Amino acid sequence: MRSCRDITALVSQGLDKKLSVSERLAIGLHVMMCSRCRNFQNQSQFIRKAAHRYTEQLQNRLDKKS
Amino acid sequence: MLLSAAMDTPNQLxxxxxxxHRPVLFRYALLQLKDNELADDAVQETLLAAWQSSANFEGKAGLRTWLIGILxxxxxDHWRRSAREVVTAEFDQIDNGEGEADEDAFFMSNGHWNGGPSTWNDPEAALKQQEFWAxxxxxxxxxxxxxxKVxxxxxxxxxxxxxxxxxxxLSDANYWVTMHRARLRLRECLEIRWFNQSKTKKENNHA
Structure with a gap:
Protein backbone atom coordinates (compact mmCIF):
# COMPACT_ATOMS: atom_id res chain seq x y z
CA MET A 1 0.00 0.00 0.00
CA ARG A 2 1.50 3.33 -1.05
CA SER A 3 1.58 6.24 1.36
CA CYS A 4 -0.23 9.54 0.91
CA ARG A 5 3.11 11.18 0.11
CA ASP A 6 3.70 8.72 -2.75
CA ILE A 7 0.14 8.93 -4.02
CA THR A 8 0.13 12.73 -4.13
CA ALA A 9 3.51 12.64 -5.92
CA LEU A 10 1.92 10.37 -8.53
CA VAL A 11 -1.16 12.57 -8.79
CA SER A 12 1.13 15.52 -9.38
CA GLN A 13 3.09 13.63 -12.05
CA GLY A 14 -0.17 12.63 -13.69
CA LEU A 15 -0.82 16.30 -14.42
CA ASP A 16 2.42 16.54 -16.40
CA LYS A 17 2.73 13.17 -18.12
CA LYS A 18 0.78 10.05 -18.91
CA LEU A 19 0.90 7.55 -16.07
CA SER A 20 1.00 3.77 -16.47
CA VAL A 21 -2.15 1.74 -15.94
CA SER A 22 -0.87 0.37 -12.63
CA GLU A 23 -0.06 3.86 -11.38
CA ARG A 24 -3.49 5.11 -12.29
CA LEU A 25 -5.03 2.10 -10.61
CA ALA A 26 -3.00 2.74 -7.45
CA ILE A 27 -4.26 6.34 -7.37
CA GLY A 28 -7.85 5.30 -8.03
CA LEU A 29 -7.91 2.73 -5.23
CA HIS A 30 -6.22 5.05 -2.79
CA VAL A 31 -8.44 8.08 -3.33
CA MET A 32 -11.53 5.91 -3.03
CA MET A 33 -10.63 5.44 0.61
CA CYS A 34 -8.62 8.55 1.43
CA SER A 35 -10.52 11.83 1.39
CA ARG A 36 -7.44 13.97 1.94
CA CYS A 37 -5.68 12.60 -1.11
CA ARG A 38 -8.95 12.94 -3.02
CA ASN A 39 -9.03 16.58 -1.98
CA PHE A 40 -5.43 17.00 -3.09
CA GLN A 41 -6.32 15.53 -6.47
CA ASN A 42 -9.28 17.87 -6.99
CA GLN A 43 -7.40 20.85 -5.66
CA SER A 44 -4.33 20.40 -7.82
CA GLN A 45 -6.63 20.26 -10.85
CA PHE A 46 -8.30 23.41 -9.60
CA ILE A 47 -4.90 25.09 -9.18
CA ARG A 48 -4.10 24.25 -12.78
CA LYS A 49 -7.32 25.88 -13.89
CA ALA A 50 -6.65 28.94 -11.74
CA ALA A 51 -3.10 29.21 -13.10
CA HIS A 52 -4.42 29.20 -16.66
CA ARG A 53 -6.88 31.95 -15.81
CA TYR A 54 -4.26 33.94 -13.94
CA THR A 55 -2.53 35.25 -17.08
CA GLU A 56 -5.90 36.46 -18.42
CA GLN A 57 -6.52 38.15 -15.09
CA LEU A 58 -3.10 39.75 -15.21
CA GLN A 59 -3.70 41.02 -18.73
CA ASN A 60 -7.03 42.56 -17.76
CA ARG A 61 -5.55 44.24 -14.72
CA LEU A 62 -2.64 45.61 -16.73
CA ASP A 63 -5.06 46.89 -19.38
CA LYS A 64 -6.97 48.86 -16.80
CA LYS A 65 -3.80 50.36 -15.39
CA SER A 66 -2.57 51.76 -18.68
CA MET B 1 4.00 27.73 -58.62
CA LEU B 2 7.47 29.04 -59.25
CA LEU B 3 6.78 32.06 -57.17
CA SER B 4 5.56 30.15 -54.14
CA ALA B 5 8.49 27.78 -54.42
CA ALA B 6 10.85 30.73 -54.50
CA MET B 7 9.16 32.22 -51.45
CA ASP B 8 9.31 28.97 -49.55
CA THR B 9 12.97 28.32 -50.01
CA PRO B 10 14.65 31.10 -48.06
CA ASN B 11 12.33 30.71 -45.11
CA GLN B 12 11.34 27.21 -44.24
CA LEU B 13 9.62 28.59 -41.15
CA HIS B 21 3.76 29.74 -30.65
CA ARG B 22 2.62 33.31 -30.18
CA PRO B 23 0.37 32.64 -27.14
CA VAL B 24 3.07 30.79 -25.24
CA LEU B 25 5.66 33.46 -26.06
CA PHE B 26 3.25 36.19 -25.06
CA ARG B 27 2.56 34.65 -21.66
CA TYR B 28 6.26 34.17 -21.11
CA ALA B 29 6.96 37.82 -21.93
CA LEU B 30 3.98 39.09 -19.97
CA LEU B 31 5.07 37.39 -16.77
CA GLN B 32 8.46 39.03 -16.98
CA LEU B 33 7.62 42.45 -18.38
CA LYS B 34 4.29 42.89 -16.59
CA ASP B 35 3.05 45.06 -19.42
CA ASN B 36 0.75 44.02 -22.26
CA GLU B 37 2.21 46.33 -24.87
CA LEU B 38 5.84 45.64 -24.04
CA ALA B 39 5.12 41.92 -24.04
CA ASP B 40 3.41 42.20 -27.40
CA ASP B 41 6.33 44.17 -28.84
CA ALA B 42 8.87 41.66 -27.56
CA VAL B 43 6.93 38.79 -29.14
CA GLN B 44 6.55 40.70 -32.39
CA GLU B 45 10.28 41.37 -32.54
CA THR B 46 11.00 37.76 -31.67
CA LEU B 47 8.83 36.38 -34.45
CA LEU B 48 10.30 38.84 -36.92
CA ALA B 49 13.84 37.95 -35.90
CA ALA B 50 13.00 34.26 -36.08
CA TRP B 51 11.50 34.64 -39.50
CA GLN B 52 14.51 36.59 -40.78
CA SER B 53 17.04 34.17 -39.40
CA SER B 54 15.15 30.96 -39.84
CA ALA B 55 18.15 29.61 -41.71
CA ASN B 56 19.88 29.46 -38.32
CA PHE B 57 17.23 27.24 -36.86
CA GLU B 58 18.70 23.80 -36.56
CA GLY B 59 15.65 22.05 -35.29
CA LYS B 60 17.57 20.17 -32.66
CA ALA B 61 16.06 21.68 -29.56
CA GLY B 62 12.60 22.22 -30.94
CA LEU B 63 11.15 25.35 -32.46
CA ARG B 64 9.61 26.63 -29.26
CA THR B 65 12.85 26.37 -27.30
CA TRP B 66 14.62 28.29 -30.06
CA LEU B 67 11.94 30.98 -30.07
CA ILE B 68 12.09 31.34 -26.29
CA GLY B 69 15.84 31.76 -26.60
CA ILE B 70 15.33 34.71 -28.96
CA LEU B 71 12.58 36.13 -26.77
CA ASP B 77 17.46 44.15 -24.38
CA HIS B 78 14.43 45.82 -22.95
CA TRP B 79 15.81 45.79 -19.41
CA ARG B 80 19.13 47.07 -20.64
CA ARG B 81 17.46 49.96 -22.43
CA SER B 82 15.29 50.89 -19.49
CA ALA B 83 18.22 50.33 -17.10
CA ARG B 84 16.10 48.59 -14.55
CA GLU B 85 18.61 45.89 -13.81
CA VAL B 86 17.10 45.28 -10.39
CA VAL B 87 14.03 43.64 -11.80
CA THR B 88 16.06 41.69 -14.31
CA ALA B 89 14.27 38.67 -15.49
CA GLU B 90 12.72 36.99 -12.49
CA PHE B 91 13.04 33.78 -14.42
CA ASP B 92 16.78 33.98 -14.74
CA GLN B 93 17.67 34.31 -11.11
CA ILE B 94 19.17 31.04 -10.09
CA ASP B 95 19.15 30.52 -6.40
CA ASN B 96 21.15 28.09 -4.39
CA GLY B 97 18.82 25.39 -3.31
CA GLU B 98 16.73 27.32 -0.84
CA GLY B 99 13.58 25.66 0.41
CA GLU B 100 14.86 22.17 -0.25
CA ALA B 101 14.10 20.53 3.03
CA ASP B 102 10.69 21.82 3.95
CA GLU B 103 8.39 19.47 2.09
CA ASP B 104 8.37 16.87 4.78
CA ALA B 105 6.31 19.12 7.01
CA PHE B 106 3.36 18.19 4.79
CA PHE B 107 3.73 14.54 5.71
CA MET B 108 4.73 12.56 8.77
CA SER B 109 7.70 10.21 8.57
CA ASN B 110 5.45 7.27 7.63
CA GLY B 111 4.18 9.21 4.62
CA HIS B 112 0.75 10.01 6.04
CA TRP B 113 -0.63 13.53 5.90
CA ASN B 114 0.37 15.90 8.62
CA GLY B 115 -2.80 17.95 8.72
CA GLY B 116 -3.63 17.75 5.04
CA PRO B 117 -6.27 18.95 2.62
CA SER B 118 -9.77 19.64 3.82
CA THR B 119 -12.68 19.90 1.42
CA TRP B 120 -13.03 23.27 -0.30
CA ASN B 121 -16.39 24.88 -0.60
CA ASP B 122 -17.26 25.85 -4.19
CA PRO B 123 -13.81 26.59 -5.64
CA GLU B 124 -15.36 27.55 -9.00
CA ALA B 125 -17.03 30.54 -7.39
CA ALA B 126 -13.65 31.78 -6.16
CA LEU B 127 -12.44 32.20 -9.74
CA LYS B 128 -15.04 34.90 -10.26
CA GLN B 129 -13.95 36.98 -7.27
CA GLN B 130 -11.41 39.74 -7.59
CA GLU B 131 -10.14 39.21 -4.04
CA PHE B 132 -9.36 35.59 -4.79
CA TRP B 133 -6.86 36.60 -7.45
CA ALA B 134 -4.97 38.81 -5.03
CA LYS B 149 9.81 29.67 -12.00
CA VAL B 150 9.28 25.99 -12.70
CA LEU B 170 16.47 20.73 -13.91
CA SER B 171 16.76 16.94 -14.06
CA ASP B 172 13.65 14.86 -14.63
CA ALA B 173 13.60 13.65 -11.04
CA ASN B 174 14.02 17.16 -9.66
CA TYR B 175 11.23 18.41 -11.86
CA TRP B 176 8.70 15.97 -10.39
CA VAL B 177 9.78 16.78 -6.84
CA THR B 178 9.63 20.51 -7.48
CA MET B 179 6.15 20.41 -9.01
CA HIS B 180 4.86 18.16 -6.24
CA ARG B 181 6.10 20.65 -3.63
CA ALA B 182 4.81 23.64 -5.52
CA ARG B 183 1.32 22.13 -5.65
CA LEU B 184 1.43 21.17 -1.98
CA ARG B 185 2.48 24.68 -1.02
CA LEU B 186 -0.01 26.50 -3.22
CA ARG B 187 -2.79 24.26 -2.05
CA GLU B 188 -2.01 24.86 1.58
CA CYS B 189 -1.64 28.60 1.10
CA LEU B 190 -4.97 28.89 -0.73
CA GLU B 191 -6.66 26.79 1.91
CA ILE B 192 -5.37 28.92 4.78
CA ARG B 193 -5.81 32.31 3.15
CA TRP B 194 -8.96 31.80 1.17
CA PHE B 195 -11.00 28.66 1.62
CA ASN B 196 -10.81 28.46 5.42
CA GLN B 197 -11.18 32.23 5.66
CA SER B 198 -14.36 32.34 3.64
CA LYS B 199 -15.71 29.51 5.78
CA THR B 200 -15.19 31.53 8.96
CA LYS B 201 -16.63 34.60 7.27
CA LYS B 202 -19.79 32.72 6.42
CA GLU B 203 -20.09 31.30 9.91
CA ASN B 204 -19.75 34.78 11.34
CA ASN B 205 -22.44 36.04 9.02
CA HIS B 206 -24.82 33.40 10.20
CA ALA B 207 -24.11 34.07 13.85
Missing part, protein backbone atom coordinates in the same frame (compact mmCIF):
# COMPACT_ATOMS: atom_id res chain seq x y z
CA UNK B 14 6.30 29.89 -42.37
CA UNK B 15 4.37 32.61 -40.63
CA UNK B 16 1.65 30.17 -39.62
CA UNK B 17 4.13 27.86 -37.95
CA UNK B 18 5.65 30.71 -36.00
CA UNK B 19 2.29 32.21 -35.09
CA UNK B 20 1.30 28.96 -33.42
CA UNK B 72 14.88 36.06 -23.74
CA UNK B 73 17.35 38.24 -25.63
CA UNK B 74 14.60 40.68 -26.56
CA UNK B 75 13.51 40.89 -22.94
CA UNK B 76 17.10 41.36 -21.79
CA UNK B 135 -4.66 35.84 -2.67
CA UNK B 136 -3.71 33.54 -5.53
CA UNK B 137 -0.97 35.94 -6.56
CA UNK B 138 0.36 36.20 -3.00
CA UNK B 139 0.50 32.43 -2.69
CA UNK B 140 2.26 32.10 -6.03
CA UNK B 141 4.79 34.79 -5.07
CA UNK B 142 5.43 33.04 -1.78
CA UNK B 143 6.91 30.03 -3.52
CA UNK B 144 10.72 29.93 -3.39
CA UNK B 145 12.01 31.64 -6.58
CA UNK B 146 13.19 28.59 -8.45
CA UNK B 147 10.07 26.62 -7.59
CA UNK B 148 7.95 29.57 -8.72
CA UNK B 151 5.62 26.20 -11.74
CA UNK B 152 5.01 29.29 -13.86
CA UNK B 153 6.75 27.93 -16.93
CA UNK B 154 4.61 24.82 -16.73
CA UNK B 155 1.22 26.12 -15.63
CA UNK B 156 1.15 29.76 -16.70
CA UNK B 157 3.28 29.81 -19.83
CA UNK B 158 2.19 26.31 -20.79
CA UNK B 159 5.47 24.57 -21.62
CA UNK B 160 5.69 20.79 -21.56
CA UNK B 161 7.58 19.17 -18.67
CA UNK B 162 10.66 18.41 -20.78
CA UNK B 163 10.73 21.98 -22.11
CA UNK B 164 10.68 23.29 -18.55
CA UNK B 165 13.63 21.02 -17.70
CA UNK B 166 15.54 22.34 -20.70
CA UNK B 167 14.78 25.95 -19.70
CA UNK B 168 15.77 25.53 -16.09
CA UNK B 169 18.46 22.89 -16.28
Missing amino acids: GEALLAE KHKIA IYETCQNNLPPKMA FMLRELVGLEAEEVCRETG
Whole structure:
Protein backbone atom coordinates (compact mmCIF):
# COMPACT_ATOMS: atom_id res chain seq x y z
CA MET A 1 0.00 0.00 0.00
CA ARG A 2 1.50 3.33 -1.05
CA SER A 3 1.58 6.24 1.36
CA CYS A 4 -0.23 9.54 0.91
CA ARG A 5 3.11 11.18 0.11
CA ASP A 6 3.70 8.72 -2.75
CA ILE A 7 0.14 8.93 -4.02
CA THR A 8 0.13 12.73 -4.13
CA ALA A 9 3.51 12.64 -5.92
CA LEU A 10 1.92 10.37 -8.53
CA VAL A 11 -1.16 12.57 -8.79
CA SER A 12 1.13 15.52 -9.38
CA GLN A 13 3.09 13.63 -12.05
CA GLY A 14 -0.17 12.63 -13.69
CA LEU A 15 -0.82 16.30 -14.42
CA ASP A 16 2.42 16.54 -16.40
CA LYS A 17 2.73 13.17 -18.12
CA LYS A 18 0.78 10.05 -18.91
CA LEU A 19 0.90 7.55 -16.07
CA SER A 20 1.00 3.77 -16.47
CA VAL A 21 -2.15 1.74 -15.94
CA SER A 22 -0.87 0.37 -12.63
CA GLU A 23 -0.06 3.86 -11.38
CA ARG A 24 -3.49 5.11 -12.29
CA LEU A 25 -5.03 2.10 -10.61
CA ALA A 26 -3.00 2.74 -7.45
CA ILE A 27 -4.26 6.34 -7.37
CA GLY A 28 -7.85 5.30 -8.03
CA LEU A 29 -7.91 2.73 -5.23
CA HIS A 30 -6.22 5.05 -2.79
CA VAL A 31 -8.44 8.08 -3.33
CA MET A 32 -11.53 5.91 -3.03
CA MET A 33 -10.63 5.44 0.61
CA CYS A 34 -8.62 8.55 1.43
CA SER A 35 -10.52 11.83 1.39
CA ARG A 36 -7.44 13.97 1.94
CA CYS A 37 -5.68 12.60 -1.11
CA ARG A 38 -8.95 12.94 -3.02
CA ASN A 39 -9.03 16.58 -1.98
CA PHE A 40 -5.43 17.00 -3.09
CA GLN A 41 -6.32 15.53 -6.47
CA ASN A 42 -9.28 17.87 -6.99
CA GLN A 43 -7.40 20.85 -5.66
CA SER A 44 -4.33 20.40 -7.82
CA GLN A 45 -6.63 20.26 -10.85
CA PHE A 46 -8.30 23.41 -9.60
CA ILE A 47 -4.90 25.09 -9.18
CA ARG A 48 -4.10 24.25 -12.78
CA LYS A 49 -7.32 25.88 -13.89
CA ALA A 50 -6.65 28.94 -11.74
CA ALA A 51 -3.10 29.21 -13.10
CA HIS A 52 -4.42 29.20 -16.66
CA ARG A 53 -6.88 31.95 -15.81
CA TYR A 54 -4.26 33.94 -13.94
CA THR A 55 -2.53 35.25 -17.08
CA GLU A 56 -5.90 36.46 -18.42
CA GLN A 57 -6.52 38.15 -15.09
CA LEU A 58 -3.10 39.75 -15.21
CA GLN A 59 -3.70 41.02 -18.73
CA ASN A 60 -7.03 42.56 -17.76
CA ARG A 61 -5.55 44.24 -14.72
CA LEU A 62 -2.64 45.61 -16.73
CA ASP A 63 -5.06 46.89 -19.38
CA LYS A 64 -6.97 48.86 -16.80
CA LYS A 65 -3.80 50.36 -15.39
CA SER A 66 -2.57 51.76 -18.68
CA MET B 1 4.00 27.73 -58.62
CA LEU B 2 7.47 29.04 -59.25
CA LEU B 3 6.78 32.06 -57.17
CA SER B 4 5.56 30.15 -54.14
CA ALA B 5 8.49 27.78 -54.42
CA ALA B 6 10.85 30.73 -54.50
CA MET B 7 9.16 32.22 -51.45
CA ASP B 8 9.31 28.97 -49.55
CA THR B 9 12.97 28.32 -50.01
CA PRO B 10 14.65 31.10 -48.06
CA ASN B 11 12.33 30.71 -45.11
CA GLN B 12 11.34 27.21 -44.24
CA LEU B 13 9.62 28.59 -41.15
CA GLY B 14 6.30 29.89 -42.37
CA GLU B 15 4.37 32.61 -40.63
CA ALA B 16 1.65 30.17 -39.62
CA LEU B 17 4.13 27.86 -37.95
CA LEU B 18 5.65 30.71 -36.00
CA ALA B 19 2.29 32.21 -35.09
CA GLU B 20 1.30 28.96 -33.42
CA HIS B 21 3.76 29.74 -30.65
CA ARG B 22 2.62 33.31 -30.18
CA PRO B 23 0.37 32.64 -27.14
CA VAL B 24 3.07 30.79 -25.24
CA LEU B 25 5.66 33.46 -26.06
CA PHE B 26 3.25 36.19 -25.06
CA ARG B 27 2.56 34.65 -21.66
CA TYR B 28 6.26 34.17 -21.11
CA ALA B 29 6.96 37.82 -21.93
CA LEU B 30 3.98 39.09 -19.97
CA LEU B 31 5.07 37.39 -16.77
CA GLN B 32 8.46 39.03 -16.98
CA LEU B 33 7.62 42.45 -18.38
CA LYS B 34 4.29 42.89 -16.59
CA ASP B 35 3.05 45.06 -19.42
CA ASN B 36 0.75 44.02 -22.26
CA GLU B 37 2.21 46.33 -24.87
CA LEU B 38 5.84 45.64 -24.04
CA ALA B 39 5.12 41.92 -24.04
CA ASP B 40 3.41 42.20 -27.40
CA ASP B 41 6.33 44.17 -28.84
CA ALA B 42 8.87 41.66 -27.56
CA VAL B 43 6.93 38.79 -29.14
CA GLN B 44 6.55 40.70 -32.39
CA GLU B 45 10.28 41.37 -32.54
CA THR B 46 11.00 37.76 -31.67
CA LEU B 47 8.83 36.38 -34.45
CA LEU B 48 10.30 38.84 -36.92
CA ALA B 49 13.84 37.95 -35.90
CA ALA B 50 13.00 34.26 -36.08
CA TRP B 51 11.50 34.64 -39.50
CA GLN B 52 14.51 36.59 -40.78
CA SER B 53 17.04 34.17 -39.40
CA SER B 54 15.15 30.96 -39.84
CA ALA B 55 18.15 29.61 -41.71
CA ASN B 56 19.88 29.46 -38.32
CA PHE B 57 17.23 27.24 -36.86
CA GLU B 58 18.70 23.80 -36.56
CA GLY B 59 15.65 22.05 -35.29
CA LYS B 60 17.57 20.17 -32.66
CA ALA B 61 16.06 21.68 -29.56
CA GLY B 62 12.60 22.22 -30.94
CA LEU B 63 11.15 25.35 -32.46
CA ARG B 64 9.61 26.63 -29.26
CA THR B 65 12.85 26.37 -27.30
CA TRP B 66 14.62 28.29 -30.06
CA LEU B 67 11.94 30.98 -30.07
CA ILE B 68 12.09 31.34 -26.29
CA GLY B 69 15.84 31.76 -26.60
CA ILE B 70 15.33 34.71 -28.96
CA LEU B 71 12.58 36.13 -26.77
CA LYS B 72 14.88 36.06 -23.74
CA HIS B 73 17.35 38.24 -25.63
CA LYS B 74 14.60 40.68 -26.56
CA ILE B 75 13.51 40.89 -22.94
CA ALA B 76 17.10 41.36 -21.79
CA ASP B 77 17.46 44.15 -24.38
CA HIS B 78 14.43 45.82 -22.95
CA TRP B 79 15.81 45.79 -19.41
CA ARG B 80 19.13 47.07 -20.64
CA ARG B 81 17.46 49.96 -22.43
CA SER B 82 15.29 50.89 -19.49
CA ALA B 83 18.22 50.33 -17.10
CA ARG B 84 16.10 48.59 -14.55
CA GLU B 85 18.61 45.89 -13.81
CA VAL B 86 17.10 45.28 -10.39
CA VAL B 87 14.03 43.64 -11.80
CA THR B 88 16.06 41.69 -14.31
CA ALA B 89 14.27 38.67 -15.49
CA GLU B 90 12.72 36.99 -12.49
CA PHE B 91 13.04 33.78 -14.42
CA ASP B 92 16.78 33.98 -14.74
CA GLN B 93 17.67 34.31 -11.11
CA ILE B 94 19.17 31.04 -10.09
CA ASP B 95 19.15 30.52 -6.40
CA ASN B 96 21.15 28.09 -4.39
CA GLY B 97 18.82 25.39 -3.31
CA GLU B 98 16.73 27.32 -0.84
CA GLY B 99 13.58 25.66 0.41
CA GLU B 100 14.86 22.17 -0.25
CA ALA B 101 14.10 20.53 3.03
CA ASP B 102 10.69 21.82 3.95
CA GLU B 103 8.39 19.47 2.09
CA ASP B 104 8.37 16.87 4.78
CA ALA B 105 6.31 19.12 7.01
CA PHE B 106 3.36 18.19 4.79
CA PHE B 107 3.73 14.54 5.71
CA MET B 108 4.73 12.56 8.77
CA SER B 109 7.70 10.21 8.57
CA ASN B 110 5.45 7.27 7.63
CA GLY B 111 4.18 9.21 4.62
CA HIS B 112 0.75 10.01 6.04
CA TRP B 113 -0.63 13.53 5.90
CA ASN B 114 0.37 15.90 8.62
CA GLY B 115 -2.80 17.95 8.72
CA GLY B 116 -3.63 17.75 5.04
CA PRO B 117 -6.27 18.95 2.62
CA SER B 118 -9.77 19.64 3.82
CA THR B 119 -12.68 19.90 1.42
CA TRP B 120 -13.03 23.27 -0.30
CA ASN B 121 -16.39 24.88 -0.60
CA ASP B 122 -17.26 25.85 -4.19
CA PRO B 123 -13.81 26.59 -5.64
CA GLU B 124 -15.36 27.55 -9.00
CA ALA B 125 -17.03 30.54 -7.39
CA ALA B 126 -13.65 31.78 -6.16
CA LEU B 127 -12.44 32.20 -9.74
CA LYS B 128 -15.04 34.90 -10.26
CA GLN B 129 -13.95 36.98 -7.27
CA GLN B 130 -11.41 39.74 -7.59
CA GLU B 131 -10.14 39.21 -4.04
CA PHE B 132 -9.36 35.59 -4.79
CA TRP B 133 -6.86 36.60 -7.45
CA ALA B 134 -4.97 38.81 -5.03
CA ILE B 135 -4.66 35.84 -2.67
CA TYR B 136 -3.71 33.54 -5.53
CA GLU B 137 -0.97 35.94 -6.56
CA THR B 138 0.36 36.20 -3.00
CA CYS B 139 0.50 32.43 -2.69
CA GLN B 140 2.26 32.10 -6.03
CA ASN B 141 4.79 34.79 -5.07
CA ASN B 142 5.43 33.04 -1.78
CA LEU B 143 6.91 30.03 -3.52
CA PRO B 144 10.72 29.93 -3.39
CA PRO B 145 12.01 31.64 -6.58
CA LYS B 146 13.19 28.59 -8.45
CA MET B 147 10.07 26.62 -7.59
CA ALA B 148 7.95 29.57 -8.72
CA LYS B 149 9.81 29.67 -12.00
CA VAL B 150 9.28 25.99 -12.70
CA PHE B 151 5.62 26.20 -11.74
CA MET B 152 5.01 29.29 -13.86
CA LEU B 153 6.75 27.93 -16.93
CA ARG B 154 4.61 24.82 -16.73
CA GLU B 155 1.22 26.12 -15.63
CA LEU B 156 1.15 29.76 -16.70
CA VAL B 157 3.28 29.81 -19.83
CA GLY B 158 2.19 26.31 -20.79
CA LEU B 159 5.47 24.57 -21.62
CA GLU B 160 5.69 20.79 -21.56
CA ALA B 161 7.58 19.17 -18.67
CA GLU B 162 10.66 18.41 -20.78
CA GLU B 163 10.73 21.98 -22.11
CA VAL B 164 10.68 23.29 -18.55
CA CYS B 165 13.63 21.02 -17.70
CA ARG B 166 15.54 22.34 -20.70
CA GLU B 167 14.78 25.95 -19.70
CA THR B 168 15.77 25.53 -16.09
CA GLY B 169 18.46 22.89 -16.28
CA LEU B 170 16.47 20.73 -13.91
CA SER B 171 16.76 16.94 -14.06
CA ASP B 172 13.65 14.86 -14.63
CA ALA B 173 13.60 13.65 -11.04
CA ASN B 174 14.02 17.16 -9.66
CA TYR B 175 11.23 18.41 -11.86
CA TRP B 176 8.70 15.97 -10.39
CA VAL B 177 9.78 16.78 -6.84
CA THR B 178 9.63 20.51 -7.48
CA MET B 179 6.15 20.41 -9.01
CA HIS B 180 4.86 18.16 -6.24
CA ARG B 181 6.10 20.65 -3.63
CA ALA B 182 4.81 23.64 -5.52
CA ARG B 183 1.32 22.13 -5.65
CA LEU B 184 1.43 21.17 -1.98
CA ARG B 185 2.48 24.68 -1.02
CA LEU B 186 -0.01 26.50 -3.22
CA ARG B 187 -2.79 24.26 -2.05
CA GLU B 188 -2.01 24.86 1.58
CA CYS B 189 -1.64 28.60 1.10
CA LEU B 190 -4.97 28.89 -0.73
CA GLU B 191 -6.66 26.79 1.91
CA ILE B 192 -5.37 28.92 4.78
CA ARG B 193 -5.81 32.31 3.15
CA TRP B 194 -8.96 31.80 1.17
CA PHE B 195 -11.00 28.66 1.62
CA ASN B 196 -10.81 28.46 5.42
CA GLN B 197 -11.18 32.23 5.66
CA SER B 198 -14.36 32.34 3.64
CA LYS B 199 -15.71 29.51 5.78
CA THR B 200 -15.19 31.53 8.96
CA LYS B 201 -16.63 34.60 7.27
CA LYS B 202 -19.79 32.72 6.42
CA GLU B 203 -20.09 31.30 9.91
CA ASN B 204 -19.75 34.78 11.34
CA ASN B 205 -22.44 36.04 9.02
CA HIS B 206 -24.82 33.40 10.20
CA ALA B 207 -24.11 34.07 13.85
